Amino acid sequence: MSASSYKIPESVLVVIYTAQADVLLIRRADAGTWQSVTGSKDAVHETWEETARREVMEETGLDALHPHLKLTDWGLENTYEIYPAWRWRYAPHVTHNRERVFGLALPHRLPVQLSPTEHTEHQWHAWRDAADLCFSPSNAEAILMLPHWMAQDGA
Structure with a gap:
């Protein structure tokens, strides 16, 4: 791989949720796991x-700039070790990724348009159930904090 084709070890996690605290999960095509x-x-x-805006659009077809949606930087960052099976995507000797957490508030469940190369299906779940289904510990932790963020927004 050339230096310009390596993945940058900085990513976003965007929890998409409704005013009723339903959370959107999408199933990865390459691993079969559920995630935000x-x-x-x-x-x-x-x-x-x-x-965050680009990834939401690419993976769900939702426009985070739409006036009825609210994208919020939760100000949280996680650093985690990149699984060895995925390290080939990164420059040599890169072993960790920095992840910034966002929330995207929707007024209610909206239809999504998945990228078929990345995800095979989507489901809406109550926030606790969604956290239980996530493969990633940082994703589950972010979802478990949802009531806190909703209270901050006055939802």
Whole structure:
């Protein structure tokens, strides 16, 4: 792999949820696991918010800039070890990824358009059930904090 084709070890996690605390989960095509929207920066200068908006659009077809949706940077970051099976995507000697957590509030469940190369299906779940279904511990922890973030927003 050339240096320009390596993944940047900085990514976003976007928990998409409704006013009723239903959480959208999408199933990864390559692993079969359930998760929220995730994805790496496309360029070093891309902001966290730009990455979050782009990944939401790519993975669900939802426009985070729509006036009835609210994208919020939760100000949380996780650093985790990249699974050895995925390290080939990163530059040599890169072993950890930094993940920034966002929430995307929807007024209610909205239809989604999945990217078929990335995800095979989607489901809406009550927040506790969604957390239990997530493969990623940081994803589950973010979902478990949802009542806190909803209270902050006055939802």
